[in-house]
Amino acid sequence: MSTGASNPVAVSDVVIVGGGIMGTSCALFLRRRGLTVTLVEQGLVGQQASGTNFGNVRRQGRPLMQLPLANRAIANWRRMKELVGCDVEYLQVGHVRVCYRDRPELVDELERYAREARTYDLELDVLTGAAMRRQFPYLGKEVLAASFSRNDGHANPRLVSPAFARAAQRAGAAVFEHTRIVNVEKDGTDFRVTSEDGRVFRAPVLAITAGAWGNRLSAQFGEPVDLTARGPTMCVSEPVPYSIYPSTGVFTPLEQETVYFRQIPRGNVIIGGGTRGPAYPDLCRAYVRPENTLRQLGQIQRLAPSLGRLNIIRVWSGIEGYTPDGQAVLGASEQVSGLFYGFGFSGSGFQVGPGVGETLAELIHTGTTAIPLEAYRMSRFAGSPAGMRREGLAR
Amino acid sequence: MVEPRVVVVGAGPAGVRCAEALASAGIRPTLVDENRRDGGQIYRRQPENFARSYAKLYGTEASRAAAIHSSFEKLRGQIDYLPQTLVWNIEGRNLYLVRDARHITLTFDALVLATGATDRLMPVKGWNLSGTYSLGGAQVALKSQACAIGADVVFAGTGALLYLVAAQYQRAGARVRAVLDTAPWSDRVGALRDLFAVPATLLKGLLLTFALRRAGVPVYTGIEPLEIVGTGAKGVSGISFKDSRGRTVDMECDAVALGYHLRPETQLADLARCEFYFDPATRQWLPQVDPDGRSSVAGVYLTGDGARVRGAAAAEKSGELAALAVLQDLGRAPDLDAMRALRRSLETFDHFARGLNQAFPWPSGQAARLSDDTIVCRCESVSVGELRQVVQQAGARESNRAKAFSRVGMGRCQGRYCGHAAAEIIAHAANVPIEKVGRLRAQAPVKPLHIATVQNADEARSNASVEGVR
Amino acid sequence: MGGRFVRVGEAGRRVITLSVDGKPIQAYEGDTLLVAILTSIGNLRTSEFGDGLRAGFCLMSACQDCWVWTTHGERLRACSTVLTEGMTVSTQQPEGTWSNLE
Numbered sequence: 001m002s003t004g005a006s007n008p009v010a011v012s013d014v015v016i017v018g019g020g021i022m023g024t025s026c027a028l029f030l031r032r033r034g035l036t037v038t039l040v041e042q043g044l045v046g047q048q049a050s051g052t053n054f055g056n057v058r059r060q061g062r063p064l065m066q067l068p069l070a071n072r073a074i075a076n077w078r079r080m081k082e083l084v085g086c087d088v089e090y091l092q093v094g095h096v097r098v099c100y101r102d103r104p105e106l107v108d109e110l111e112r113y114a115r116e117a118r119t120y121d122l123e124l125d126v127l128t129g130a131a132m133r134r135q136f137p138y139l140g141k142e143v144l145a146a147s148f149s150r151n152d153g154h155a156n157p158r159l160v161s162p163a164f165a166r167a168a169q170r171a172g173a174a175v176f177e178h179t180r181i182v183n184v185e186k187d188g189t190d191f192r193v194t195s196e197d198g199r200v201f202r203a204p205v206l207a208i209t210a211g212a213w214g215n216r217l218s219a220q221f222g223e224p225v226d227l228t229a230r231g232p233t234m235c236v237s238e239p240v241p242y243s244i245y246p247s248t249g250v251f252t253p254l255e256q257e258t259v260y261f262r263q264i265p266r267g268n269v270i271i272g273g274g275t276r277g278p279a280y281p282d283l284c285r286a287y288v289r290p291e292n293t294l295r296q297l298g299q300i301q302r303l304a305p306s307l308g309r310l311n312i313i314r315v316w317s318g319i320e321g322y323t324p325d326g327q328a329v330l331g332a333s334e335q336v337s338g339l340f341y342g343f344g345f346s347g348s349g350f351q352v353g354p355g356v357g358e359t360l361a362e363l364i365h366t367g368t369t370a371i372p373l374e375a376y377r378m379s380r381f382a383g384s385p386a387g388m389r390r391e392g393l394a395r
Numbered sequence: 396m397v398e399p400r401v402v403v404v405g406a407g408p409a410g411v412r413c414a415e416a417l418a419s420a421g422i423r424p425t426l427v428d429e430n431r432r433d434g435g436q437i438y439r440r441q442p443e444n445f446a447r448s449y450a451k452l453y454g455t456e457a458s459r460a461a462a463i464h465s466s467f468e469k470l471r472g473q474i475d476y477l478p479q480t481l482v483w484n485i486e487g488r489n490l491y492l493v494r495d496a497r498h499i500t501l502t503f504d505a506l507v508l509a510t511g512a513t514d515r516l517m518p519v520k521g522w523n524l525s526g527t528y529s530l531g532g533a534q535v536a537l538k539s540q541a542c543a544i545g546a547d548v549v550f551a552g553t554g555a556l557l558y559l560v561a562a563q564y565q566r567a568g569a570r571v572r573a574v575l576d577t578a579p580w581s582d583r584v585g586a587l588r589d590l591f592a593v594p595a596t597l598l599k600g601l602l603l604t605f606a607l608r609r610a611g612v613p614v615y616t617g618i619e620p621l622e623i624v625g626t627g628a629k630g631v632s633g634i635s636f637k638d639s640r641g642r643t644v645d646m647e648c649d650a651v652a653l654g655y656h657l658r659p660e661t662q663l664a665d666l667a668r669c670e671f672y673f674d675p676a677t678r679q680w681l682p683q684v685d686p687d688g689r690s691s692v693a694g695v696y697l698t699g700d701g702a703r704v705r706g707a708a709a710a711e712k713s714g715e716l717a718a719l720a721v722l723q724d725l726g727r728a729p730d731l732d733a734m735r736a737l738r739r740s741l742e743t744f745d746h747f748a749r750g751l752n753q754a755f756p757w758p759s760g761q762a763a764r765l766s767d768d769t770i771v772c773r774c775e776s777v778s779v780g781e782l783r784q785v786v787q788q789a790g791a792r793e794s795n796r797a798k799a800f801s802r803v804g805m806g807r808c809q810g811r812y813c814g815h816a817a818a819e820i821i822a823h824a825a826n827v828p829i830e831k832v833g834r835l836r837a838q839a840p841v842k843p844l845h846i847a848t849v850q851n852a853d854e855a856r857s858n859a860s861v862e863g864v865r
Numbered sequence: 866m867g868g869r870f871v872r873v874g875e876a877g878r879r880v881i882t883l884s885v886d887g888k889p890i891q892a893y894e895g896d897t898l899l900v901a902i903l904t905s906i907g908n909l910r911t912s913e914f915g916d917g918l919r920a921g922f923c924l925m926s927a928c929q930d931c932w933v934w935t936t937h938g939e940r941l942r943a944c945s946t947v948l949t950e951g952m953t954v955s956t957q958q959p960e961g962t963w964s965n966l967e
Contacts, residue, residue, distance in 0.1 A: 429926060429945075430926075430945070431945075431947065436925055441875075441895075442894075442895035442947075443895075444878055444879075444894055444895045445875050445878075445895055446875065447874060447875065513923060513925065513927040513928075514923065523912075523916055523917075523919075524917065525869070525907060525908045525917065525918045525919055525920035526869060526907075526920060527922065528921070528922055528923070528924065529922055529923045529924075529928070531923060531924070531925060532921070532922055532923045532924035532925065532928075533924075535923075535924040535925055535944075536870060536900070536924055537873070540870075540895075540896065540897060540900045541872060541873055541874040541875040542870040542871060542872055542873065542900055542903075542904065543870065543871045543873050544869070544870060545869060545870070545871065546871050567873045567874065568873050569871065569873055626917065627912075627915075627916055627917020627918060628917060628918060629907070630869070630907055630908070630917075630918060630920065649869075650869070660927070770916065773922070773928070773930065774929065774930070775914065776912060776913075776914035776915065776916045806929075807928075807929030807930070807932070808927065808928050808929045808930070811927055811928065812922070812923075812927075812928055842926065842929070843929060843932075843942075845940070
């Protein structure tokens, strides 16, 4: 593997490695700030977690510390057409999370979260009994309470990252797909980013937004993260009359019970959640386990029994990167100046994506941001035996 | 010694001969089939209370059909037969089935996929109108339900099946308005040498054409379909096409049967992670298979039209050969001479299949000439123009990427009827060789899976509480 | 139009009645649901996406174009469903209330 010619393919203010929603939105926001940008992606933009996730665009249920970022993001979701120039099927039709009768204590948790979230401008209504049944007539008998976030919604993940990438390109960003980065290093004041086929990209700033592959790059700067790759269990029904508007899911401590669904105007019902499946970043493949689909479909009938009438026509998965504490690594590296991170969103990155991109761009451009990023520091993993045992780090 | 568990999927000619050969060797295979009765498509059986004779139903193939059905009857006691059972997924050595609204898992030591084929379609404007059927569909209506798809039927497309079904309709007393073959007569002449590999079949084909003409059915060759005319409310009312001299011809009809050969049903092979390769002769992706039927995955065998479309007679031999390969790989010495003879005989069918492809080629060039407002994906009503747009404006140059952006292939049929044409359209719009466009990756379930079937809410609740808190 | 399919044989079978869009129609024992419907009327369902009526396509459980709604809100694939006495189907999409808990 050559370390690259002395004539790099591209020199820019910023190189971004990883073309999911984080990287593509960051590219657009950097261009809007007048910085030159090169975005490199190993496959096609938005092909992994950003394109295969459930599509929830919701703040409800996020740990409170994520809400400033989520609020920034929602402002961008609401103006997506203006930002990227096309429809990404964002619908602000609300988000519902329910708890079951067998865990009545969860109603208190829903109500407590609703109170606390108010300080972050998230308005939630917790409904039970007849009022709940009237507003959400599709919920199963086991459902005890429903917390409704009227200003949340959903969008089509397949369209979003490619839309950001095209908008960034129209704004002057250079986007290279089928460009897998194998080596990153700082060479004087510049970062030198080398692809598998020997092309070199240089910039004084490097942003690593490479999802489940993020740690392979961060480790090269001595900042490994214990990332686990997992695949969401997804399926979709045939199209049926559009009648369920909010995205709906179960609030429960059990992973198997944590299922959710959303119907789109075309009529298909998308189902996600439950047990995740195996994902293979080396192969860029993730597989849905049939047992997981079966369990998921059993659980979805508890949440909304009428879905039992429908047929599912397709399952799919993708590759998501999970950190040990389920929070992303986001912000400036404390070890290497000019190095920024935005990966490890642990299956919850879609909604915050446009906020992450905007925040990273702001941070890169001005050196500061109003969004509190302490909880996302890479250095919280320093000193853990993280790097040593992860496969894919040793090369 | 533990009995090996062998599962055969598909009770058509390949699956039946495979199960028969396994049973003869002392193995009790499980034979799974989606239909209510055995026979597959070509030897599809009519309902029990129907009275038509085999000669009436199967014509020149009557004795073969009778032999297959009778072999199956004799086999019943030696196999575990699961009819009306869908294999919807596979993981490692586990098969996932659904039957009678219940979920079944089968573990296998060897799996033989004899999943058959369906029609290969090239869209034409208006093919989404009610009254348009595949050639296979038109044949099923007649063979297994004693119905014609309309009062005045046009048969269009190419291939041996085109003439066969039209002749069957004509013989059954249905009105065949015309037969429209996209293949020019010269292609057929050019393929004669390979077609002579199985002279009996060649002769049957020529006789069919002759019989149609003698009955006064207009037969056009070298045509290009332009439009199936009609309305969304009333369906098909006619067809418009260019004849071999380039003149536009308009015909009235109330049904069109359309098809261009067959394409193997390979979804289970794909889910089993079998390797595929691109076949330039037919411009499609096919699962890799050795001459005996071994796929690239140990323990998984592919046979009959579900592996390579070579017809029913070949399927019988292919099924038997696959059984012998299973036995060989299980360490039970099969008759090697028999295997050699079967392989040789299958080579003959390969020649004939090549000849058919040459005589009746897939009309790949039509894709580029389809109007933007032609529907390519019937399930999702996506037009050719919308597909071209995602290639040209969104940069999608590969089948799965184009599917993600345009929804082509996302419908209930999961790309069975649009996938090949979509690849041609993408290749042309992106100006890349069709091989580079790839193929639609199969995703489970192989056919729509009823949600309430698989695990009901009570099971789900009790399973969840057993799991414990995270 | 009346029926789309034309019977060319197998007369004399036992008559079975079904209901389509509230109207009784007659068919025969041994018919699939698809044939039972299409020998009386011209279509099975309405396309979800505005391009008109559909009447099946492949008749061999491959195209999935013949799924119909029963009046109880259940789904049946018409070409592979054997007709039984008293089936009630609708060629129209059900109302949005299909999703309500009964």
